[in-house]
Amino acid sequence: MIYKEPRFLSGGDHAIFIELGDSIDPDVNQRVRNLKLAIEKADILGVVELVPAYRSLLVYFEPLQISAAEFRETICNLLQSLASSELPKRMVIEIPVTYGGEFGPDLELVASHNNLSAAEVVRIHSGARYLIYMIGFMPGFPYLGGMSPEIATPRKTTPRLKISPGSVGIAGTQTGIYPAESPAGWQIIGRTPLELFHPNQEPPSILQAGDYLTFASITPEEFTIIRESVRKGTYQLAKKDIA
Protein backbone atom coordinates (compact mmCIF):
# COMPACT_ATOMS: atom_id res chain seq x y z
CA MET A 1 0.00 0.00 0.00
CA ILE A 2 1.18 3.51 -0.85
CA TYR A 3 1.16 5.76 2.23
CA LYS A 4 -1.13 8.80 2.12
CA GLU A 5 1.76 10.93 3.36
CA PRO A 6 5.40 9.99 2.80
CA ARG A 7 7.43 9.03 5.88
CA PHE A 8 10.71 10.93 6.24
CA LEU A 9 13.26 8.92 8.24
CA SER A 10 16.59 10.30 9.40
CA GLY A 11 19.78 9.03 7.82
CA GLY A 12 21.91 11.30 10.00
CA ASP A 13 23.02 14.84 9.19
CA HIS A 14 23.68 14.10 5.51
CA ALA A 15 20.98 11.67 4.35
CA ILE A 16 17.24 11.20 4.54
CA PHE A 17 14.93 8.33 3.66
CA ILE A 18 11.65 8.97 1.91
CA GLU A 19 9.50 5.91 2.57
CA LEU A 20 6.48 5.73 0.28
CA GLY A 21 4.70 2.51 1.24
CA ASP A 22 4.52 -0.42 3.63
CA SER A 23 5.22 -3.38 1.35
CA ILE A 24 7.14 -4.88 -1.55
CA ASP A 25 4.70 -3.88 -4.25
CA PRO A 26 5.10 -2.83 -7.90
CA ASP A 27 2.98 0.32 -7.46
CA VAL A 28 4.96 1.49 -4.43
CA ASN A 29 8.21 0.75 -6.25
CA GLN A 30 7.07 2.64 -9.34
CA ARG A 31 6.40 5.66 -7.14
CA VAL A 32 9.95 5.37 -5.76
CA ARG A 33 11.29 5.37 -9.32
CA ASN A 34 9.11 8.31 -10.32
CA LEU A 35 10.20 10.33 -7.32
CA LYS A 36 13.86 9.59 -8.07
CA LEU A 37 13.46 10.76 -11.67
CA ALA A 38 11.58 13.87 -10.54
CA ILE A 39 14.33 14.79 -8.04
CA GLU A 40 16.97 14.29 -10.74
CA LYS A 41 14.99 16.47 -13.13
CA ALA A 42 14.44 19.18 -10.50
CA ASP A 43 18.24 19.40 -10.09
CA ILE A 44 17.98 20.47 -6.43
CA LEU A 45 21.03 22.29 -5.07
CA GLY A 46 22.84 20.20 -2.46
CA VAL A 47 21.44 16.80 -3.50
CA VAL A 48 24.40 14.46 -3.87
CA GLU A 49 23.17 10.94 -4.55
CA LEU A 50 19.94 8.91 -4.74
CA VAL A 51 19.59 5.24 -3.77
CA PRO A 52 16.22 3.68 -4.67
CA ALA A 53 15.08 0.56 -2.80
CA TYR A 54 11.87 -1.53 -2.67
CA ARG A 55 9.69 1.11 -1.06
CA SER A 56 11.97 4.00 -0.19
CA LEU A 57 14.46 6.41 -1.65
CA LEU A 58 17.59 7.31 0.29
CA VAL A 59 18.80 10.79 -0.57
CA TYR A 60 22.30 11.95 0.32
CA PHE A 61 22.61 15.71 0.57
CA GLU A 62 25.18 18.33 1.46
CA PRO A 63 23.86 19.76 4.76
CA LEU A 64 25.74 23.04 4.38
CA GLN A 65 23.88 23.67 1.08
CA ILE A 66 20.39 22.45 1.93
CA SER A 67 18.82 21.65 5.29
CA ALA A 68 16.80 18.51 5.84
CA ALA A 69 13.76 20.70 6.54
CA GLU A 70 14.11 22.57 3.24
CA PHE A 71 14.62 19.30 1.46
CA ARG A 72 11.48 17.72 3.00
CA GLU A 73 9.42 20.68 1.84
CA THR A 74 10.79 20.43 -1.71
CA ILE A 75 9.96 16.70 -1.77
CA CYS A 76 6.38 17.22 -0.59
CA ASN A 77 5.88 19.68 -3.44
CA LEU A 78 7.44 17.30 -5.96
CA LEU A 79 5.24 14.41 -4.78
CA GLN A 80 2.12 16.50 -5.36
CA SER A 81 3.02 17.20 -8.98
CA LEU A 82 4.37 13.70 -9.64
CA ALA A 83 1.29 12.35 -11.41
CA SER A 84 1.33 15.04 -14.05
CA SER A 85 5.06 15.05 -14.78
CA GLU A 86 6.58 13.42 -17.86
CA LEU A 87 8.77 10.46 -17.00
CA PRO A 88 10.98 8.30 -19.20
CA LYS A 89 9.44 4.98 -20.24
CA ARG A 90 10.37 1.75 -18.49
CA MET A 91 12.29 -0.86 -20.41
CA VAL A 92 12.14 -4.63 -20.68
CA ILE A 93 15.59 -6.13 -21.06
CA GLU A 94 16.04 -9.66 -22.36
CA ILE A 95 18.62 -11.80 -20.56
CA PRO A 96 19.67 -14.92 -22.51
CA VAL A 97 20.23 -17.91 -20.21
CA THR A 98 21.50 -21.42 -20.77
CA TYR A 99 19.58 -23.59 -18.30
CA GLY A 100 20.74 -26.83 -16.70
CA GLY A 101 23.86 -28.95 -17.11
CA GLU A 102 27.12 -27.34 -16.03
CA PHE A 103 25.43 -23.93 -16.46
CA GLY A 104 22.67 -24.69 -13.96
CA PRO A 105 23.71 -27.60 -11.71
CA ASP A 106 20.61 -27.25 -9.47
CA LEU A 107 17.95 -27.26 -12.22
CA GLU A 108 17.04 -30.92 -11.61
CA LEU A 109 16.82 -30.30 -7.87
CA VAL A 110 14.47 -27.34 -8.36
CA ALA A 111 12.37 -29.52 -10.69
CA SER A 112 12.12 -32.49 -8.31
CA HIS A 113 11.45 -30.22 -5.32
CA ASN A 114 8.41 -28.87 -7.15
CA ASN A 115 7.34 -32.13 -8.85
CA LEU A 116 8.04 -30.68 -12.27
CA SER A 117 10.25 -31.66 -15.18
CA ALA A 118 13.37 -29.58 -15.86
CA ALA A 119 11.75 -28.36 -19.08
CA GLU A 120 8.71 -27.14 -17.14
CA VAL A 121 10.93 -25.18 -14.71
CA VAL A 122 12.66 -23.54 -17.69
CA ARG A 123 9.31 -22.75 -19.31
CA ILE A 124 7.96 -21.17 -16.11
CA HIS A 125 11.16 -19.26 -15.28
CA SER A 126 11.62 -17.89 -18.80
CA GLY A 127 7.89 -17.27 -19.29
CA ALA A 128 7.56 -14.49 -16.71
CA ARG A 129 8.40 -10.80 -16.69
CA TYR A 130 10.36 -9.63 -13.64
CA LEU A 131 10.37 -6.19 -12.08
CA ILE A 132 13.82 -4.93 -11.05
CA TYR A 133 12.87 -3.54 -7.64
CA MET A 134 16.36 -2.35 -6.84
CA ILE A 135 20.08 -2.94 -7.36
CA GLY A 136 22.15 -3.75 -4.28
CA PHE A 137 24.11 -6.40 -2.36
CA MET A 138 26.96 -6.25 -4.91
CA PRO A 139 27.63 -4.07 -7.98
CA GLY A 140 24.88 -4.72 -10.56
CA PHE A 141 22.92 -7.32 -8.52
CA PRO A 142 19.16 -7.02 -9.24
CA TYR A 143 16.46 -7.69 -6.65
CA LEU A 144 13.67 -9.13 -8.81
CA GLY A 145 9.97 -9.57 -8.24
CA GLY A 146 7.51 -11.72 -10.15
CA MET A 147 8.74 -15.28 -9.93
CA SER A 148 6.09 -17.98 -10.00
CA PRO A 149 5.65 -19.73 -6.61
CA GLU A 150 5.47 -22.99 -8.63
CA ILE A 151 9.29 -23.05 -8.84
CA ALA A 152 10.11 -21.66 -5.39
CA THR A 153 12.89 -23.68 -3.71
CA PRO A 154 14.71 -23.15 -0.41
CA ARG A 155 18.37 -22.11 -0.38
CA LYS A 156 21.05 -24.77 -0.22
CA THR A 157 21.79 -25.90 3.33
CA THR A 158 25.52 -25.52 2.60
CA PRO A 159 26.30 -22.54 0.38
CA ARG A 160 28.69 -23.01 -2.53
CA LEU A 161 32.02 -21.27 -1.95
CA LYS A 162 32.15 -19.99 -5.50
CA ILE A 163 29.68 -19.56 -8.34
CA SER A 164 30.43 -18.22 -11.82
CA PRO A 165 29.59 -14.65 -12.85
CA GLY A 166 26.23 -14.58 -14.63
CA SER A 167 24.76 -17.42 -12.54
CA VAL A 168 20.96 -17.34 -12.37
CA GLY A 169 19.51 -18.73 -9.19
CA ILE A 170 16.47 -19.26 -7.01
CA ALA A 171 16.31 -18.66 -3.25
CA GLY A 172 12.89 -19.23 -1.73
CA THR A 173 10.43 -17.22 -3.82
CA GLN A 174 13.16 -14.96 -5.25
CA THR A 175 15.18 -15.24 -8.41
CA GLY A 176 18.30 -13.27 -9.28
CA ILE A 177 21.51 -13.04 -11.26
CA TYR A 178 25.01 -12.86 -9.77
CA PRO A 179 27.05 -10.31 -11.76
CA ALA A 180 30.36 -11.42 -10.22
CA GLU A 181 31.94 -14.54 -8.79
CA SER A 182 30.68 -15.02 -5.26
CA PRO A 183 29.87 -17.54 -2.57
CA ALA A 184 26.15 -18.29 -2.79
CA GLY A 185 23.46 -20.37 -1.16
CA TRP A 186 21.11 -19.96 -4.10
CA GLN A 187 19.97 -22.88 -6.26
CA ILE A 188 21.74 -22.23 -9.56
CA ILE A 189 19.53 -23.13 -12.54
CA GLY A 190 21.36 -21.44 -15.40
CA ARG A 191 23.90 -18.87 -16.51
CA THR A 192 23.84 -15.84 -18.78
CA PRO A 193 26.75 -14.98 -21.09
CA LEU A 194 26.04 -11.27 -20.55
CA GLU A 195 28.18 -9.11 -18.28
CA LEU A 196 25.75 -7.24 -16.05
CA PHE A 197 28.31 -4.83 -14.68
CA HIS A 198 31.03 -2.90 -16.53
CA PRO A 199 33.01 -0.51 -14.29
CA ASN A 200 34.19 1.43 -17.33
CA GLN A 201 30.82 2.04 -18.97
CA GLU A 202 28.32 4.75 -18.16
CA PRO A 203 26.00 3.68 -16.60
CA PRO A 204 28.04 0.72 -15.33
CA SER A 205 25.02 -1.56 -14.78
CA ILE A 206 22.89 -2.74 -17.72
CA LEU A 207 20.01 -3.24 -15.26
CA GLN A 208 18.39 -0.34 -13.46
CA ALA A 209 15.82 -0.17 -10.70
CA GLY A 210 12.31 0.24 -12.12
CA ASP A 211 12.96 -1.57 -15.40
CA TYR A 212 11.82 -5.12 -16.18
CA LEU A 213 13.68 -8.14 -17.43
CA THR A 214 12.80 -11.42 -19.08
CA PHE A 215 14.89 -14.57 -19.40
CA ALA A 216 15.23 -16.26 -22.81
CA SER A 217 16.39 -19.88 -22.97
CA ILE A 218 19.43 -20.40 -25.23
CA THR A 219 21.55 -23.44 -26.13
CA PRO A 220 25.15 -23.93 -24.95
CA GLU A 221 26.25 -23.16 -28.53
CA GLU A 222 24.38 -19.85 -28.48
CA PHE A 223 25.98 -19.14 -25.08
CA THR A 224 29.43 -19.43 -26.65
CA ILE A 225 28.50 -17.19 -29.60
CA ILE A 226 26.94 -14.49 -27.40
CA ARG A 227 29.86 -14.68 -24.95
CA GLU A 228 32.26 -14.01 -27.81
CA SER A 229 30.29 -11.04 -29.07
CA VAL A 230 30.00 -9.62 -25.49
CA ARG A 231 33.80 -9.87 -25.23
CA LYS A 232 34.24 -8.06 -28.55
CA GLY A 233 31.76 -5.39 -27.47
CA THR A 234 29.48 -6.08 -30.44
CA TYR A 235 26.56 -7.66 -28.55
CA GLN A 236 23.31 -5.75 -28.92
CA LEU A 237 21.21 -5.95 -25.79
CA ALA A 238 17.60 -6.84 -26.63
CA LYS A 239 15.44 -4.21 -24.95
CA LYS A 240 12.18 -2.47 -25.64
CA ASP A 241 10.17 0.34 -24.10
CA ILE A 242 6.88 -0.34 -22.39
CA ALA A 243 4.13 2.05 -21.48
Place this chain on the structure above:
Amino acid sequence: MSTKVFEVIQPGPLTTIQDLGRSGYQQFGVPTSGALDNYAYRISNLLVGNAEEAAALEITLFGCQLRALRETMIAITGADLAVTVNGAPAPAWESLSLKQGDVLSFPRLSSGCRAYLAVAGGIAVPKVMKSASTYTKAGIGGFGGRPLHKGDILQANQSTTSVKVVRMLSEYIPVYGNQIEIRVIPGPQDDLFTEDGISTFLNSDYTVSAQADRMGYRLEGPRIQHKEGADIISDGIPLGVVQVPGDGLPIILLVDRQTTGGYTKIATTISVDIPRIAQAKPGDKINFKKVDEEQAVALLKKYEQQMETIKSRLYA
Protein backbone atom coordinates in the same frame (compact mmCIF):
# COMPACT_ATOMS: atom_id res chain seq x y z
CA MET B 1 52.33 13.75 -17.06
CA SER B 2 53.05 11.20 -14.36
CA THR B 3 56.34 9.62 -13.33
CA LYS B 4 57.38 6.77 -11.04
CA VAL B 5 57.56 7.89 -7.44
CA PHE B 6 57.55 4.84 -5.13
CA GLU B 7 58.37 1.18 -5.14
CA VAL B 8 56.51 -0.90 -2.57
CA ILE B 9 59.07 -2.80 -0.46
CA GLN B 10 56.41 -4.07 1.98
CA PRO B 11 52.72 -3.18 1.70
CA GLY B 12 51.79 -3.79 5.36
CA PRO B 13 48.42 -5.43 6.16
CA LEU B 14 46.33 -3.12 3.93
CA THR B 15 47.54 -0.17 1.91
CA THR B 16 45.19 1.19 -0.75
CA ILE B 17 44.82 4.22 -2.98
CA GLN B 18 41.88 6.41 -1.95
CA ASP B 19 40.39 9.82 -2.67
CA LEU B 20 37.12 11.45 -1.55
CA GLY B 21 35.20 8.44 -2.91
CA ARG B 22 32.82 7.83 -5.81
CA SER B 23 29.48 9.49 -5.76
CA GLY B 24 26.38 8.55 -7.75
CA TYR B 25 26.92 4.80 -8.14
CA GLN B 26 25.26 3.39 -5.03
CA GLN B 27 22.10 3.04 -7.14
CA PHE B 28 24.05 0.41 -9.12
CA GLY B 29 25.28 -1.36 -5.99
CA VAL B 30 28.69 0.34 -5.86
CA PRO B 31 29.79 1.73 -2.47
CA THR B 32 31.45 5.13 -2.31
CA SER B 33 34.74 3.84 -0.84
CA GLY B 34 37.22 6.70 -0.34
CA ALA B 35 39.48 7.70 2.56
CA LEU B 36 37.88 6.52 5.80
CA ASP B 37 39.42 9.40 7.77
CA ASN B 38 38.42 12.28 5.57
CA TYR B 39 40.09 14.83 7.89
CA ALA B 40 43.61 13.37 7.96
CA TYR B 41 43.34 12.60 4.23
CA ARG B 42 42.38 16.13 3.20
CA ILE B 43 45.09 17.67 5.41
CA SER B 44 47.76 15.37 3.94
CA ASN B 45 47.00 16.77 0.52
CA LEU B 46 46.98 20.38 1.72
CA LEU B 47 50.45 19.90 3.23
CA VAL B 48 51.95 19.09 -0.17
CA GLY B 49 50.05 21.77 -2.08
CA ASN B 50 47.59 19.34 -3.70
CA ALA B 51 43.88 19.79 -4.24
CA GLU B 52 42.13 18.27 -1.20
CA GLU B 53 40.75 15.43 -3.31
CA ALA B 54 44.01 14.20 -4.88
CA ALA B 55 44.58 10.44 -4.68
CA ALA B 56 46.69 9.39 -1.69
CA LEU B 57 47.64 6.21 0.16
CA GLU B 58 45.63 4.92 3.09
CA ILE B 59 48.01 2.85 5.23
CA THR B 60 46.34 0.56 7.77
CA LEU B 61 48.36 -0.35 10.87
CA PHE B 62 52.12 -0.84 10.70
CA GLY B 63 54.51 -2.63 8.39
CA CYS B 64 54.40 -0.61 5.17
CA GLN B 65 57.72 0.29 3.58
CA LEU B 66 58.29 2.34 0.42
CA ARG B 67 61.35 3.37 -1.58
CA ALA B 68 61.38 6.79 -3.26
CA LEU B 69 62.24 6.47 -6.95
CA ARG B 70 62.78 10.19 -7.36
CA GLU B 71 62.94 13.36 -5.34
CA THR B 72 59.50 14.30 -4.08
CA MET B 73 57.59 16.15 -1.40
CA ILE B 74 55.25 14.08 0.78
CA ALA B 75 53.15 14.47 3.92
CA ILE B 76 51.96 11.85 6.41
CA THR B 77 48.93 12.37 8.62
CA GLY B 78 46.49 10.27 10.62
CA ALA B 79 47.62 7.37 12.80
CA ASP B 80 51.06 7.71 14.42
CA LEU B 81 53.00 4.84 12.86
CA ALA B 82 56.42 6.04 14.11
CA VAL B 83 57.50 7.02 10.59
CA THR B 84 61.19 6.81 9.70
CA VAL B 85 63.23 7.86 6.67
CA ASN B 86 66.27 5.61 6.23
CA GLY B 87 65.74 4.46 9.81
CA ALA B 88 65.75 7.95 11.38
CA PRO B 89 62.54 9.31 12.93
CA ALA B 90 60.67 11.67 10.57
CA PRO B 91 57.90 14.13 11.37
CA ALA B 92 54.23 13.60 10.56
CA TRP B 93 51.63 16.35 9.91
CA GLU B 94 54.15 18.39 7.92
CA SER B 95 55.62 18.35 4.46
CA LEU B 96 58.70 16.25 4.10
CA SER B 97 61.21 16.19 1.30
CA LEU B 98 62.47 12.79 0.08
CA LYS B 99 65.47 12.09 -2.14
CA GLN B 100 65.74 9.30 -4.68
CA GLY B 101 66.50 6.04 -2.85
CA ASP B 102 65.13 7.14 0.52
CA VAL B 103 63.28 4.37 2.37
CA LEU B 104 60.12 5.41 4.15
CA SER B 105 58.94 3.03 6.88
CA PHE B 106 55.89 2.77 9.13
CA PRO B 107 57.29 0.34 11.70
CA ARG B 108 55.12 0.62 14.80
CA LEU B 109 51.65 1.66 15.87
CA SER B 110 51.72 4.40 18.49
CA SER B 111 48.17 5.66 18.16
CA GLY B 112 45.25 5.60 15.73
CA CYS B 113 44.67 2.99 13.02
CA ARG B 114 45.12 4.54 9.56
CA ALA B 115 47.78 6.88 8.22
CA TYR B 116 47.57 8.88 4.99
CA LEU B 117 50.47 9.54 2.68
CA ALA B 118 50.04 12.33 0.14
CA VAL B 119 52.56 12.97 -2.62
CA ALA B 120 52.98 16.34 -4.31
CA GLY B 121 50.97 16.11 -7.54
CA GLY B 122 48.85 13.20 -6.24
CA ILE B 123 49.13 9.46 -6.91
CA ALA B 124 48.33 8.81 -10.57
CA VAL B 125 45.91 5.99 -11.40
CA PRO B 126 43.11 5.81 -13.98
CA LYS B 127 39.80 6.90 -12.53
CA VAL B 128 37.02 4.31 -12.48
CA MET B 129 33.51 5.71 -12.16
CA LYS B 130 35.04 9.16 -11.64
CA SER B 131 37.19 8.19 -8.65
CA ALA B 132 40.64 6.82 -7.86
CA SER B 133 39.35 5.05 -4.74
CA THR B 134 39.92 1.32 -4.34
CA TYR B 135 36.98 -0.98 -3.61
CA THR B 136 38.86 -4.22 -3.09
CA LYS B 137 35.85 -6.49 -2.70
CA ALA B 138 34.75 -5.94 -6.31
CA GLY B 139 38.22 -5.14 -7.67
CA ILE B 140 37.26 -1.61 -8.64
CA GLY B 141 39.51 1.47 -8.85
CA GLY B 142 42.88 2.37 -7.34
CA PHE B 143 45.83 0.13 -8.23
CA GLY B 144 44.14 -2.54 -10.38
CA GLY B 145 41.26 -2.76 -7.90
CA ARG B 146 43.46 -4.27 -5.20
CA PRO B 147 45.60 -3.42 -2.18
CA LEU B 148 49.27 -2.68 -2.90
CA HIS B 149 51.61 -5.66 -3.18
CA LYS B 150 55.36 -5.96 -2.76
CA GLY B 151 57.11 -4.74 -5.89
CA ASP B 152 54.31 -2.46 -7.12
CA ILE B 153 55.52 0.79 -8.69
CA LEU B 154 53.43 3.87 -7.98
CA GLN B 155 53.23 6.88 -10.26
CA ALA B 156 52.53 10.45 -9.23
CA ASN B 157 51.39 13.41 -11.29
CA GLN B 158 53.70 16.31 -11.84
CA SER B 159 53.15 18.85 -9.09
CA THR B 160 51.89 22.12 -10.48
CA THR B 161 52.49 24.19 -7.36
CA SER B 162 55.90 24.98 -5.96
CA VAL B 163 55.85 23.23 -2.61
CA LYS B 164 57.41 24.81 0.44
CA VAL B 165 57.74 23.01 3.72
CA VAL B 166 54.67 23.61 5.83
CA ARG B 167 53.69 22.30 9.22
CA MET B 168 50.22 21.66 10.55
CA LEU B 169 49.11 23.93 13.37
CA SER B 170 49.53 21.76 16.45
CA GLU B 171 46.14 22.68 17.91
CA TYR B 172 44.46 21.03 14.90
CA ILE B 173 46.33 17.73 15.14
CA PRO B 174 43.92 15.18 16.63
CA VAL B 175 44.89 13.00 19.58
CA TYR B 176 43.73 9.41 19.18
CA GLY B 177 42.74 7.82 22.48
CA ASN B 178 41.46 4.33 23.24
CA GLN B 179 38.01 5.47 24.30
CA ILE B 180 35.83 7.62 22.04
CA GLU B 181 32.41 9.12 22.31
CA ILE B 182 30.52 8.96 19.01
CA ARG B 183 27.64 11.34 18.48
CA VAL B 184 24.58 9.95 16.69
CA ILE B 185 21.20 11.09 15.44
CA PRO B 186 18.40 8.54 16.12
CA GLY B 187 16.81 6.84 13.10
CA PRO B 188 15.91 5.58 10.55
CA GLN B 189 14.41 2.64 12.49
CA ASP B 190 14.86 3.68 16.14
CA ASP B 191 11.09 3.09 16.52
CA LEU B 192 11.66 -0.67 16.08
CA PHE B 193 13.66 -0.91 19.33
CA THR B 194 12.30 -1.09 22.88
CA GLU B 195 12.92 1.77 25.29
CA ASP B 196 15.32 -0.56 27.09
CA GLY B 197 17.06 -1.27 23.80
CA ILE B 198 17.60 2.43 23.08
CA SER B 199 18.81 2.99 26.63
CA THR B 200 21.27 0.07 26.39
CA PHE B 201 22.63 1.53 23.14
CA LEU B 202 23.14 5.03 24.57
CA ASN B 203 24.40 4.06 28.02
CA SER B 204 26.82 1.18 27.39
CA ASP B 205 30.49 0.95 26.57
CA TYR B 206 31.11 -1.08 23.43
CA THR B 207 34.41 -2.63 22.35
CA VAL B 208 35.64 -2.60 18.76
CA SER B 209 35.88 -6.28 17.75
CA ALA B 210 38.44 -7.89 15.46
CA GLN B 211 35.83 -7.60 12.67
CA ALA B 212 36.47 -3.92 12.03
CA ASP B 213 37.37 -2.77 8.55
CA ARG B 214 36.48 -0.24 5.87
CA MET B 215 33.09 -1.89 5.40
CA GLY B 216 32.06 -1.66 9.03
CA TYR B 217 32.98 -1.98 12.69
CA ARG B 218 31.32 -4.80 14.60
CA LEU B 219 31.11 -3.92 18.26
CA GLU B 220 30.93 -6.15 21.31
CA GLY B 221 28.98 -5.32 24.45
CA PRO B 222 25.44 -5.38 25.81
CA ARG B 223 22.80 -6.61 23.35
CA ILE B 224 20.25 -4.11 22.09
CA GLN B 225 16.63 -5.26 22.31
CA HIS B 226 14.31 -5.04 19.31
CA LYS B 227 10.55 -4.72 19.68
CA GLU B 228 9.71 -7.58 17.32
CA GLY B 229 12.61 -8.51 15.12
CA ALA B 230 15.62 -7.23 13.26
CA ASP B 231 14.36 -7.70 9.70
CA ILE B 232 13.01 -4.86 7.59
CA ILE B 233 12.21 -4.48 3.91
CA SER B 234 15.69 -3.76 2.50
CA ASP B 235 16.56 -0.10 2.05
CA GLY B 236 19.61 2.11 1.58
CA ILE B 237 22.44 2.33 4.12
CA PRO B 238 23.74 5.82 5.00
CA LEU B 239 27.40 6.36 5.92
CA GLY B 240 27.96 5.83 9.64
CA VAL B 241 24.62 4.21 10.32
CA VAL B 242 24.51 1.79 13.26
CA GLN B 243 22.87 -1.43 12.13
CA VAL B 244 21.60 -3.89 14.72
CA PRO B 245 20.95 -7.40 13.36
CA GLY B 246 19.15 -10.18 15.24
CA ASP B 247 22.00 -10.84 17.68
CA GLY B 248 21.52 -7.32 19.10
CA LEU B 249 25.15 -6.27 18.60
CA PRO B 250 25.70 -2.98 16.77
CA ILE B 251 27.71 -2.58 13.55
CA ILE B 252 28.80 0.88 12.41
CA LEU B 253 28.71 0.85 8.61
CA LEU B 254 31.44 2.73 6.77
CA VAL B 255 32.67 3.66 3.29
CA ASP B 256 32.87 0.15 1.77
CA ARG B 257 29.44 -0.87 3.13
CA GLN B 258 26.87 -2.68 1.00
CA THR B 259 24.57 -0.12 -0.59
CA THR B 260 21.35 -1.74 0.67
CA GLY B 261 20.44 -4.02 3.53
CA GLY B 262 17.59 -5.62 5.43
CA TYR B 263 18.46 -5.07 9.11
CA THR B 264 17.16 -2.40 11.48
CA LYS B 265 19.28 0.72 11.90
CA ILE B 266 19.07 2.45 15.27
CA ALA B 267 20.99 5.71 14.68
CA THR B 268 23.48 7.42 12.37
CA THR B 269 26.92 8.78 13.26
CA ILE B 270 27.25 12.51 12.60
CA SER B 271 29.62 13.44 9.75
CA VAL B 272 32.40 14.95 11.87
CA ASP B 273 32.74 11.79 13.98
CA ILE B 274 33.42 9.41 11.07
CA PRO B 275 37.18 10.24 11.09
CA ARG B 276 37.30 9.38 14.79
CA ILE B 277 35.84 5.92 14.12
CA ALA B 278 38.40 5.51 11.33
CA GLN B 279 41.19 5.84 13.89
CA ALA B 280 39.68 3.38 16.39
CA LYS B 281 41.12 -0.14 16.36
CA PRO B 282 40.09 -3.52 17.77
CA GLY B 283 39.98 -3.36 21.57
CA ASP B 284 39.18 0.37 21.71
CA LYS B 285 36.02 1.47 23.53
CA ILE B 286 33.14 3.35 21.96
CA ASN B 287 30.13 4.90 23.62
CA PHE B 288 27.29 6.67 21.84
CA LYS B 289 25.77 10.05 22.60
CA LYS B 290 22.51 11.31 21.12
CA VAL B 291 22.51 14.74 19.45
CA ASP B 292 20.01 16.44 17.16
CA GLU B 293 20.31 17.44 13.54
CA GLU B 294 20.87 21.12 14.38
CA GLN B 295 23.84 20.31 16.63
CA ALA B 296 25.30 17.98 14.00
CA VAL B 297 25.08 20.61 11.26
CA ALA B 298 26.60 23.27 13.54
CA LEU B 299 29.53 20.92 14.26
CA LEU B 300 29.96 20.23 10.56
CA LYS B 301 30.00 23.93 9.81
CA LYS B 302 32.69 24.41 12.45
CA TYR B 303 34.70 21.52 10.96
CA GLU B 304 34.63 23.05 7.48
CA GLN B 305 35.51 26.49 8.88
CA GLN B 306 38.47 24.90 10.64
CA MET B 307 39.55 23.40 7.32
CA GLU B 308 39.41 26.90 5.76
CA THR B 309 41.46 28.33 8.65
CA ILE B 310 44.06 25.59 8.20
CA LYS B 311 44.24 26.30 4.48
CA SER B 312 44.67 30.03 4.90
CA ARG B 313 47.28 29.66 7.63
CA LEU B 314 49.24 26.97 5.78
CA TYR B 315 49.47 29.11 2.69
CA ALA B 316 49.78 32.48 4.44
